[in-house]
Amino acid sequence: MNHKPLVLVVEDDAAVRNLIATTLETHDYRYHTAPNGEAAILEAVSHSPDVMLLDLGLPDIDGVEIIQKIRTWSNMPIIVISARSEDRDKIDALDAGADDYLTKPFSVEELLARLRVTFRRLHYAQKAGESEEAVFVNGDLKIDYAAGCVYMAGRELHITPMEYKLLCLLAKNVGKVLTHTYITREIWGSAFNSDVASLRVFMATLRKKIEKDPSNPQYIQTHVGVGYRMLRME
Ligand code: CA
Numbered sequence: 001m002n003h004k005p006l007v008l009v010v011e012d013d014a015a016v017r018n019l020i021a022t023t024l025e026t027h028d029y030r031y032h033t034a035p036n037g038e039a040a041i042l043e044a045v046s047h048s049p050d051v052m053l054l055d056l057g058l059p060d061i062d063g064v065e066i067i068q069k070i071r072t073w074s075n076m077p078i079i080v081i082s083a084r085s086e087d088r089d090k091i092d093a094l095d096a097g098a099d100d101y102l103t104k105p106f107s108v109e110e111l112l113a114r115l116r117v118t119f120r121r122l123h124y125a126q127k128a129g130e131s132e133e134a135v136f137v138n139g140d141l142k143i144d145y146a147a148g149c150v151y152m153a154g155r156e157l158h159i160t161p162m163e164y165k166l167l168c169l170l171a172k173n174v175g176k177v178l179t180h181t182y183i184t185r186e187i188w189g190s191a192f193n194s195d196v197a198s199l200r201v202f203m204a205t206l207r208k209k210i211e212k213d214p215s216n217p218q219y220i221q222t223h224v225g226v227g228y229r230m231l232r233m234e
Pocket residue numbers: 011012013055056057058
């Protein structure tokens with residue numbers, strides 16, 4: 001991106017909105033603000049921002065509904081902001097197509113880190129769109145899609161078909177939080193609680209193969225109660 005990224009801040013709480021705006025301003029982002037859902041959609045349509053920070057608890061339109069509306073015409077990254085009491089909403093928002101989330105209260109550092117992750121993801125997604133890549137590389141991890149092989153630091157891993165499916169799904173969405181529901185639907189075509197239990201088992205065996213220290217994973221992050229995210233390695 002050769003221009004300053006434009007962030008749309010949707011938040012009805014003026015204090016939080018001002019804090020975010022000040023943070024963005026001092027870190028070289030441009031921003032627009034919207035105090036409710038209706039203004040948010042209008043802003044999104046008329047200024048096509050690069051990313052949207054969306055508070056889920058708005059006075060007029062439900063946050064999940066806003067995401068669904070926007071997803072009918074835009075892939076703009078959406079980071080939702082929710083209170084702890086809105087955990088269920090947060091998961092629904094991710095399932096509706098949000099990219100990431102921040103839980104209130106959050107620090108300025110957290111906000112900036114989420115934005116960096118999102119812009120990096122956008123950057124790689126644009127590059128990947130230009131050339132349909134047959135090989136996925138992230139740090140020491142390499143997936144050869146054509147051959148169906150996975151390598152770690154040049155060494156081929158013995159990986160089961162289910163682990164491979166799971167790894168490819170995370171790789172395809174690198175940088176993005178995927179909910180348990182999304183993953184189990186993609187892998188098994190269903191979303192029962194028993195599938196989430198199986199998912200944990202497959203994740204554990206996959207981590208043993210790709211992580212140096214599976215108890216302190218570098219590649220696949222756990223979001224407790226929410227899901228998993230593959231991190232983009234520097
Ligand atoms: Ca609110």
